[in-house]
Amino acid sequence: MLRYSLKRLLSLAISLIIASLVIFLVIEVAPGDPASFMLGINAQEDTLNALREELGLNQSKLERYLSWTFGMLQGDFGTSYTYRTPVADMVQDRLWVSLPLAIYALALSTLIAFPAGIYAASRRGGLGDVSIMGATQLGVAIPNFWFAMMLVLVFAINLRWFSAGGFPGWDNGLFTGLKALTLPAIALALPQAAILARVMRSSLLDILNEDFIRTARAKGLTPRQALWRHALRNALIPVLTIIGLQFSFLLAGSIIIEQVFYLPGLGRLVFQSISQRDLIVVESVVMLLVFAVILVNFIVDLAYAWVDPRLRSRT
Amino acid sequence: MSLLTIKDLSISIHGTPILKDVSLSVAQGEIVAITGESGSGKSLTAFSVMQLLPRGTQTKGSIKLDGKELLNAPDGDMCALRGNDIGMVFQEPMTALNPLMSIGDQVMETILLHTDSSREQARQRAEETLARVGLPPEKYSLARFPHQLSGGQRQRVVIAMAIALRPRLLIADEPTTALDVTTQAQILDLLKDLVQDFGMGLLMITHDLAVVSDMAERIVVMRYGEVVETGATKALFANMQHDYTKALFAASAHQVALPENTPKDALLVVKDAIRDYPKPRTELFAPRTYTRAVNAVSFTLRKGERIGLVGESGCGKSTLTRAILGLEPLQRGSITAFNQRVAPDMPAALRSGLQVVFQDPYGSFNPRHKVARIITEPFHLLPNPPRGQERENRISQVLIAVGLHPTDANKYIHAFSGGQRQRIAIARALIINPELIIFDEAVSALDVSIRAQILDLIAELTQTHDLSYLFISHDLSVVRTITDRVLVMKDGEIVEDGETEQVFTNPRHPYTASLIKAAPTLPDVKALTDVSS
Incomplete structure (x- = not known):
C-alpha cells in the first residue's frame, strides 16, 4: 500500500511538470507577444516595452519558465496586471469560497445519490426504482441556473430563509458562511446527485448479477445482507471515478452558479481575467486548477486501492 | 428415509x-x-x-x-x-x-x-x-x-x-x-x-x-x-x-473413423520458437521482466498429418497457436508455413493457407452479418476473389460440405444452435481451401452429442478435402480419436511428441502419464454387462 501510494505520488509530480510545461508553452509562447495581446492592438510601443519589462518577457523562455514554476512553489504567482495585487492573494480569497462550496455540494450530492441509487437498485423494476430514475432524469435535464433562480425565488424571496446572494466571508462565523453557501450548493448538487445516483444504481445492478452474490445467497445471506456486505463495496469503484470527476468540475465549473448568487469564486476570477486579458492570473489559476484535478485523481487512486486489494498487491 | x-x-x-x-x-x-x-x-x-x-x-x-x-x-x-x-x-x-x-x-x-x-x-x-x-x-x-x-x-x-x-x-x-x-x-x-x-x-x-x-x-x-x-x-x-x-x-465414447494418411512434404515447421510476454512493470524505471510462455518449441507438421496439441491451462498452447497464425511475433526461433516465414507482417496470400476455428460458437461471429458474408470473409485474402455466380456456388458448396443447407446463407447467426454455428465456423475456414486448419478447442464448448457430430464432420472433411490440421484441446479423449500424432505441452515446452495411440497407451514422460491417469474415463460397458449377467 505504501509503495502504491509513493508510486501514485511520483506520477502526480510528473503530471504536474508536464501540465506546467503545456500551460507555459500555450500561454506564453504560442501566438505572438503576450504584452501586445494584453494591451490590445492600439497600444503604444513604449507602453508595450514597459509591460514586457515588467513581465520579464525579455528573458529567455527557459528562464521565464523556471522563474514562473519556482515562484509558484514558493507561493509567488506574480502580480495581476489589472488589479496590481499579488495573484496569490486574489486566488486565496477566491479559493476560500470555491473550495468549501465544492466540498459542500459534493457532500450533498453523495448524501442524496447513495441512498437513492442503493434503494433503486434493491427495488429494481419496482415503483421506487421507477420514480427515482424518473427523478434523476429530471435532475439531469433541469438547467442548474434555472433551478438556482427557482431556489432564490422560493427560499430567499418568498420564505426569506436565506439571502439571495453574496458571501459575507468566514469572519462572521462558520454558520453564516455555510448558510450563504447552502442555496448555491444545492443548485450545484442536484444534477451531480442525479448522475451519481444513476451510476450507483447501474453499478450495483451489475454487481448483483455476479456469481459471488449468488454464492453469498447460498451461504444464507438475505438479499439485503448480500447487497450491503458484498455488492456495495464492489460497486463503489465506478462511483469513485465519477465523484473524482465531479469534484474537479465543481471547483472550477461553477461559474454560472457563482454569477447567479454573486459569489466571489474561482470561476468568476477566471472569467474576469480572461475578459480583461490578464494572462498572469489566467495562467496561475489554470495551473492551480490543474493541480487540483491531479490531486483529486491522486486521492481517487488511493481510494481505489483502499477498496480493491487487487490494486494494492499489483505493485 | x-x-x-x-x-x-x-x-x-x-x-x-x-x-x-x-x-x-x-x-x-x-x-x-x-x-x-x-x-x-x-x-x-x-x-x-x-x-x-x-x-x-x-x-x-x-x-x-x-x-x-x-x-x-x-x-x-x-x-x-x-x-x-x-x-x-x-x-x-x-x-x-x-x-x-x-x-x-x-x-x-x-x-x-x-x-x-x-x-x-x-x-x-x-x-x-x-x-x-x-x-x-x-x-x-x-x-x-x-x-x-x-x-x-x-x-x-x-x-x-x-x-x-x-x-x-x-x-x-x-x-x-x-x-x-x-x-x-x-x-x-x-x-x-x-x-x-x-x-x-x-x-x-x-x-x-x-x-x-x-x-x-x-x-x-x-x-x-x-x-x-x-x-x-x-x-x-x-x-x-x-x-x-x-x-x-x-x-x-464416440470414436471417429479417420482415413489413413500418408504424410508428405512439410507444411508447417516450428523451430525453437520462443515467445516472451512482458510482465507489468513493478517499478517505473526498472527494466522490464518477461514471462516465457513458449520455450524452444520445435515440431513439423506434414501435409496430410492430423496433430493434437494437449496441455493444461497456462501451458502456452494458446500463445503457440497465435504465433502459428502469425498474430504475434516470436522473440527467437522461427515458424515457416509452406516454406514462407510466418509473422504478423506476413502477406495475405500466406494467411489464406492457414485458417482457424475457435472455441466459442457464440462469440466468434458478428451478429449483424448474414452467414454468406461471414463465411466469405477469408475471400479478401485472395488476389482475385470469386464474384457473382461463382461466389454463390462456392458458398453453397461449402455449406453443403459442413452439413448445412445453401439457403442458410441468407440467415443471421442467431438463428443457429451452438453446433450449427461451429459448422459455420468450419465453413468459413474451409471456403478458401486452406492447406492447414487450426482447431483451437473447437469442440470444447459443445454438448457431447453435438461434439460427436462435429468430430464426425471433421473426419469426413479430412477424407473429402484432404485436410491437414492442428487440433488444440484440453480434452484427451477427443484428441485421442481425432489425431494421428500428439504433442503434450507443459510450462511452455513440448514434453512429449509421438503417435497418438503410442502416447496414450505407453506415455514416456511422467507428466503425460499423470494427465492420462487424472482424466476420468467411461466405464467399460462390456465388462459391466458381463459381470451383471
Whole structure:
C-alpha cells in the first residue's frame, strides 16, 4: 500500500511538470507577444516595452519558465496586471469560497445519490426504482441556473430563509458562511446527485448479477445482507471515478452558479481575467486548477486501492 | 428415509415450462449425480433445492429436506437453511468469490451468520475447515484474497464455505467443469472424502459421464426438463434402458473413423520458437521482466498429418497457436508455413493457407452479418476473389460440405444452435481451401452429442478435402480419436511428441502419464454387462 501510494505520488509530480510545461508553452509562447495581446492592438510601443519589462518577457523562455514554476512553489504567482495585487492573494480569497462550496455540494450530492441509487437498485423494476430514475432524469435535464433562480425565488424571496446572494466571508462565523453557501450548493448538487445516483444504481445492478452474490445467497445471506456486505463495496469503484470527476468540475465549473448568487469564486476570477486579458492570473489559476484535478485523481487512486486489494498487491 | 426428496417438481419461467414432474432422492452419505446436456434442466433442479430461482418462476410439486417442505418456504426460513443445512458449490471458481474480501472472512461469514460463535471461534473453525479442504493456514493465510489463489484453490475455498457448518446436504453444480484434469481429479477426491467423513448427501450436477461414473452411486439422466432414466450407476450403465441414455453414452465414447494418411512434404515447421510476454512493470524505471510462455518449441507438421496439441491451462498452447497464425511475433526461433516465414507482417496470400476455428460458437461471429458474408470473409485474402455466380456456388458448396443447407446463407447467426454455428465456423475456414486448419478447442464448448457430430464432420472433411490440421484441446479423449500424432505441452515446452495411440497407451514422460491417469474415463460397458449377467 505504501509503495502504491509513493508510486501514485511520483506520477502526480510528473503530471504536474508536464501540465506546467503545456500551460507555459500555450500561454506564453504560442501566438505572438503576450504584452501586445494584453494591451490590445492600439497600444503604444513604449507602453508595450514597459509591460514586457515588467513581465520579464525579455528573458529567455527557459528562464521565464523556471522563474514562473519556482515562484509558484514558493507561493509567488506574480502580480495581476489589472488589479496590481499579488495573484496569490486574489486566488486565496477566491479559493476560500470555491473550495468549501465544492466540498459542500459534493457532500450533498453523495448524501442524496447513495441512498437513492442503493434503494433503486434493491427495488429494481419496482415503483421506487421507477420514480427515482424518473427523478434523476429530471435532475439531469433541469438547467442548474434555472433551478438556482427557482431556489432564490422560493427560499430567499418568498420564505426569506436565506439571502439571495453574496458571501459575507468566514469572519462572521462558520454558520453564516455555510448558510450563504447552502442555496448555491444545492443548485450545484442536484444534477451531480442525479448522475451519481444513476451510476450507483447501474453499478450495483451489475454487481448483483455476479456469481459471488449468488454464492453469498447460498451461504444464507438475505438479499439485503448480500447487497450491503458484498455488492456495495464492489460497486463503489465506478462511483469513485465519477465523484473524482465531479469534484474537479465543481471547483472550477461553477461559474454560472457563482454569477447567479454573486459569489466571489474561482470561476468568476477566471472569467474576469480572461475578459480583461490578464494572462498572469489566467495562467496561475489554470495551473492551480490543474493541480487540483491531479490531486483529486491522486486521492481517487488511493481510494481505489483502499477498496480493491487487487490494486494494492499489483505493485 | 431419504435426506432429500424431490417429487413431481414442475417449474415454469414466465409461463414456459422448464422442468416437468422431476422426482429424485438423495440419502445420507450418498452421491447422486444429475446428468444431461445443456437445457436439460439439471442446474435448475439444483437451484430449486436452494430456492434460489430466477424471478417469474412458478413451481409445483414438492422438495423435502428431512421431511421439511422447502418449496415456497418463506425466504427467512430458507436463509437459515442455506449454508447451514444445505451447502452449495458452483461451476466457476474464478467468479464465485467476492474479490474484495479475504478468504478467511468469506469462510468465517458462513459460520458467524448461523452460529453465535465469537469472531475468534469462527476464525478457528474457518482455519480448520480450510485445512480440511487442503489449504492449511500455515501455507495459505486467511488474509489472502481470491486473486492470490489459483482456480483449483479458489474452488477449495468455495467448498470450505459450503461445508464449514457440516451441512447435511451438499449440492455441487458442475464443480470441476472449469478446472484442468489434474485439479479436477483432486477436487473430486476431496468431495468424495468429505461425503464419507461427514456423512453428507451430495447432489452433483455434471454433463460429463466419465466424471459421473467415477463419482456417483446413483445417476439421474435428464433431457428437456424430464428425468428419462435413473438407477444405481453400475446397473444403469450395464443395462441402459432409455434410448437417450444410450445415445449420450455412445456420444461420450464416440470414436471417429479417420482415413489413413500418408504424410508428405512439410507444411508447417516450428523451430525453437520462443515467445516472451512482458510482465507489468513493478517499478517505473526498472527494466522490464518477461514471462516465457513458449520455450524452444520445435515440431513439423506434414501435409496430410492430423496433430493434437494437449496441455493444461497456462501451458502456452494458446500463445503457440497465435504465433502459428502469425498474430504475434516470436522473440527467437522461427515458424515457416509452406516454406514462407510466418509473422504478423506476413502477406495475405500466406494467411489464406492457414485458417482457424475457435472455441466459442457464440462469440466468434458478428451478429449483424448474414452467414454468406461471414463465411466469405477469408475471400479478401485472395488476389482475385470469386464474384457473382461463382461466389454463390462456392458458398453453397461449402455449406453443403459442413452439413448445412445453401439457403442458410441468407440467415443471421442467431438463428443457429451452438453446433450449427461451429459448422459455420468450419465453413468459413474451409471456403478458401486452406492447406492447414487450426482447431483451437473447437469442440470444447459443445454438448457431447453435438461434439460427436462435429468430430464426425471433421473426419469426413479430412477424407473429402484432404485436410491437414492442428487440433488444440484440453480434452484427451477427443484428441485421442481425432489425431494421428500428439504433442503434450507443459510450462511452455513440448514434453512429449509421438503417435497418438503410442502416447496414450505407453506415455514416456511422467507428466503425460499423470494427465492420462487424472482424466476420468467411461466405464467399460462390456465388462459391466458381463459381470451383471
